[in-house]
Amino acid sequence: MRFALSEDQKMLQASVGKAIADLAPLDRVRRYAEGKETIAADIWAGLSDLGLPGLMIPEAHGGLGLGLLEAAVAAEALGGAVAPTPFLGSAVLAPLALTLGGTPEQQARWLPKLASGEATAGVCIAEAVAGARDGAGVVAKDGRLEGFCLFGLDAQDADLLVVADRDGKLWLAERPAETAVMSSIDETRRLSEVIFAGTPAEPLASNEALTRLRDAAWVVLAAEMLGAGQTMLEKAVAYAKERKQFGRVIGSFQAVKHLCAEMAAELEPARALVWYAAYAFDHAPEEASLMAAHAKAHLSEIGRFVARTSTEVHGGIGMTDLLGLHYWFKRLGQNRQLLGGPEKVREYAARVQGLAA
Amino acid sequence: MDLTLTPEMARFRDEVRAFLQAHRSEYDAGQPKDVLAWQRLLIDNGYAARTIPKAYGGYGAEPDILKSRIITEEFIRADAPRGIANQGVSMLVPTLLEVGSEEQKKQWIGPTLRGEVIWCQGYSEPGAGSDLASLQTKAIEAGDDFLISGQKIWTSTAHQADMIFCLVRTEPDAPKHEGISYILFPMTTPGIEVRPLTTMTGHAEFNEVFFTDVRVPKANVVGGRGRGWFVANTTLKHERGMLGDPNATEARLNALIELMKTETVGGERIIDNPLFRDRLMQLQARVFAMKFNGMRLLTAAQTGEGAGLAGLVVKLQGCELNHQIAALAIDALGELGILYHDGPHLRARGNWQRNYMFDLGLIIGGGTAQIQKNIISERGLGMPREPSPAKA
Numbered sequence: 001m002r003f004a005l006s007e008d009q010k011m012l013q014a015s016v017g018k019a020i021a022d023l024a025p026l027d028r029v030r031r032y033a034e035g036k037e038t039i040a041a042d043i044w045a046g047l048s049d050l051g052l053p054g055l056m057i058p059e060a061h062g063g064l065g066l067g068l069l070e071a072a073v074a075a076e077a078l079g080g081a082v083a084p085t086p087f088l089g090s091a092v093l094a095p096l097a098l099t100l101g102g103t104p105e106q107q108a109r110w111l112p113k114l115a116s117g118e119a120t121a122g123v124c125i126a127e128a129v130a131g132a133r134d135g136a137g138v139v140a141k142d143g144r145l146e147g148f149c150l151f152g153l154d155a156q157d158a159d160l161l162v163v164a165d166r167d168g169k170l171w172l173a174e175r176p177a178e179t180a181v182m183s184s185i186d187e188t189r190r191l192s193e194v195i196f197a198g199t200p201a202e203p204l205a206s207n208e209a210l211t212r213l214r215d216a217a218w219v220v221l222a223a224e225m226l227g228a229g230q231t232m233l234e235k236a237v238a239y240a241k242e243r244k245q246f247g248r249v250i251g252s253f254q255a256v257k258h259l260c261a262e263m264a265a266e267l268e269p270a271r272a273l274v275w276y277a278a279y280a281f282d283h284a285p286e287e288a289s290l291m292a293a294h295a296k297a298h299l300s301e302i303g304r305f306v307a308r309t310s311t312e313v314h315g316g317i318g319m320t321d322l323l324g325l326h327y328w329f330k331r332l333g334q335n336r337q338l339l340g341g342p343e344k345v346r347e348y349a350a351r352v353q354g355l356a357a
Numbered sequence: 358m359d360l361t362l363t364p365e366m367a368r369f370r371d372e373v374r375a376f377l378q379a380h381r382s383e384y385d386a387g388q389p390k391d392v393l394a395w396q397r398l399l400i401d402n403g404y405a406a407r408t409i410p411k412a413y414g415g416y417g418a419e420p421d422i423l424k425s426r427i428i429t430e431e432f433i434r435a436d437a438p439r440g441i442a443n444q445g446v447s448m449l450v451p452t453l454l455e456v457g458s459e460e461q462k463k464q465w466i467g468p469t470l471r472g473e474v475i476w477c478q479g480y481s482e483p484g485a486g487s488d489l490a491s492l493q494t495k496a497i498e499a500g501d502d503f504l505i506s507g508q509k510i511w512t513s514t515a516h517q518a519d520m521i522f523c524l525v526r527t528e529p530d531a532p533k534h535e536g537i538s539y540i541l542f543p544m545t546t547p548g549i550e551v552r553p554l555t556t557m558t559g560h561a562e563f564n565e566v567f568f569t570d571v572r573v574p575k576a577n578v579v580g581g582r583g584r585g586w587f588v589a590n591t592t593l594k595h596e597r598g599m600l601g602d603p604n605a606t607e608a609r610l611n612a613l614i615e616l617m618k619t620e621t622v623g624g625e626r627i628i629d630n631p632l633f634r635d636r637l638m639q640l641q642a643r644v645f646a647m648k649f650n651g652m653r654l655l656t657a658a659q660t661g662e663g664a665g666l667a668g669l670v671v672k673l674q675g676c677e678l679n680h681q682i683a684a685l686a687i688d689a690l691g692e693l694g695i696l697y698h699d700g701p702h703l704r705a706r707g708n709w710q711r712n713y714m715f716d717l718g719l720i721i722g723g724g725t726a727q728i729q730k731n732i733i734s735e736r737g738l739g740m741p742r743e744p745s746p747a748k749a
Contacts, residue, residue: 001359001360001361001362001423001652001655001656002358002359002360002656002660003360003649003652003653003655003656004358004657004660004662005358006358009358069358237738237739237740240740241739241740241741248744249741251734251740251741252740252741252743252744254730254731254743257734257735257738257740257743258727258730258731258734260734260738260740261673261729261730261731261734261737261738262730264666264670264733264734264737264738265670265673265674265730266674268650268666268667268670269643269646269647269650269667269670269674270646271650271667272649272650272652272653272667273642273645273646273649275358275649276645276649276652279358279360283360284360291645294638294641294642295642297638297639297642298639298642298643298646301639343635346635346638346642347631347634347635349638349641349642350637355614355618355628355634355637356628356629356631356634357629
């Protein structure tokens with residue numbers, strides 16, 4: 001028994017961390033977030049050199065054929081840098097949808113292009129997972145999609161869309177579907193409203209695909225929150241060791257030390273929960289949904305705590321756009337709500353173990 | 358990550374299961390029918406005192422963290438009593454093994470393990486809690502003996518104990534951390550008075566102990582004169598490990614789930630109330646996080662890698678979590694949660710109520726939550742110590 005990242009997984013974590021630090025330092029993230037660039041294709045192209053787009057795509061289709069634990073490890077590093085990438089939709093969810101429910105022909109057509117980063121995919125499952133808002137929802141009729149989805153993930157400028165209809169059935173759609181950016185607090189990952197008007201689509205044949213997609217998305221969102229929270233903790237500790245008040249660094253005051261200790265005390269066990277949820281997705285299917293739900297909800301809660309506490313340790317400067325700490329605050333805020341807020345997800349956790357109807 | 362058991366470990370797990378199955382009649386609901394006989398049985402089979410050398414009365418197995426974990430898990434699963442886990446077994450024995458003289462090991466370890474000698478711990482004083490090194494109980498030299506005078510407090514089991522392991526100031530002129538000795542003596546020595554200290558649970562879990570010229574041979578010092586602070590820290594490390602056992606926490610959470618499934622108010626099960634259910638799920642996520650954190654620590658111990666922050670947070674988070682689980686149980690019970698002591702409407706013999714109150718003591722004991730946060734921030738995050746008042 002060994003409950004730890006393998007040497008390969010540690011290397012992946014380090015190399016993604018290093019690459020993203022070079023490709024997307026804060027000023028680069030800021031340019032994207034401020035809307036000065038519509039897509040961050042250069043960052044994704046840089047990560048393609050590491051094979052990141054094909055992380056979960058079978059080797060036969062040009063990918064690395066790794067599991068969700070590796071994806072979570074990468075997502076932690078990406079979340080740690082609030083990187084604008086289509087990792088969740090294009091490298092995790094769409095490949096999963098295709099491997100679970102795609103025909104050999106669909107897989108051969110899309111997986112190699114997704115693996116190389118030549119094409120990207122977006123995913124519209126918000127209504128099927130978390131419930132429909134404002135009349136959203138998609139209906140399929142005679143192989144064509146009608147209606148609209150909200151909170152499309154990585155859908156803007158995507159070459160391929162994976163769409164859940166009102167019955168939870170999954171479809172593959174190509175252009176033309178119209179996408180409109182949904183302006184949100186976290187502009188480092190833009191969400192889309194995707195409108196279908198007789199858009200041709202092909203069905204994906206898997207009854208359980210949506211469940212697997214949802215579980216994977218919850219784990220990856222949790223892993224991103226872990227990374228974002230870890231960065232916020234590190235920034236708070238570094239700041240507290242530097243900033244002087246009353247003639248000494250503020251990090252020597254117990255009140256400040258205790259805030260930092262509380263963040264660490266929440267994050268460390270949460271790390272193990274995220275790892276286990278990803279491991280369960282890959283190797284313990286009977287526990288996968290419960291652990292994914294707990295990881296998503298728990299990281300949402302402690303993510304909010306860390307976001308608030310780290311900002312507080314920084315004092316006024318933590319609120320400013322100048323420092324940019326808010327990008328992590330907002331990523332944590334966004335991930336908390338996406339695909340179901342904590343209450344919704346915990347209700348699901350109760351249901352899968354027979355504790356709720 | 359590989360969480361499967363090797364065939365050897367799977368076989369070992371089956372052995373433990375078979376043992377518990379065979380001896381099922383010797384205990385009820387986690388309680389042995391004969392404590393001393395059960396303890397002997399566990400030692401003989403390697404389920405207690407497992408890695409303590411045979412020469413000192415243990416089972417003499419090589420340390421194997423995974424086997425220890427399997428034993429813990431199987432005993433919890435079977436609701437089987439773990440044997441004697443008092444302060445003598447969990448704190449004094451590891452200390453003697455580490456720093457005791459050969460004679461001390463031979464004399465005390467065996468009887469302590471078998472439950473024949475009960476110990477209490479004389480550390481805290483009214484004026485020396487978190488700042489333990491400032492303790493004042495003094496030992497004055499009198500030939501080959503010390504004469505010990507002073508007061509201890511929060512001494513659990515002092516009223517039943519045969520012996521005490523005690524911190525006393527033997528070198529009054531040395532700096533405060535270097536003037537303390539760790540010494541063993543019988544509680545029947547003349548000059549000792551024990552006064553029970555009743556807590557809010559209504560039980561006398563602790564005592565105050567007064568010493569007036571208690572004569573103790575100098576040879577009873579463990580680990581060398583003036584070394585008591587360092588010896589005591591060896592035992593505190595063991596105590597903190599004991600206070601955050603995630604297996605026990607998971608067992609407690611499962612008991613809470615059962616309570617919420619069976620208890621009804623106005624015909625509605627507690628578990629069907631969405632507010633209570635949501636609180637339960639929040640705690641369940643925390644329990645899982647601590648459980649998997651424990652698995653990380655286990656792996657770190659096996660591979661010899663340092664556990665770092667994952668180890669430092671256990672006491673703080675574990676004790677807090679236990680208290681929160683008891684708190685939810687009280688809320689779920691509603692008015693029944695305020696009943697206590699005895700009566701036809703009391704649930705689970707009042708254990709939730711008792712835990713709710715007693716666990717607050719565990720958050721304070723073995724280093725308060727605030728002391729734990731100092732440790733996490735200083736050792737785990739590399740933050741500076743608070744300047745001492747003298748220098749400020």
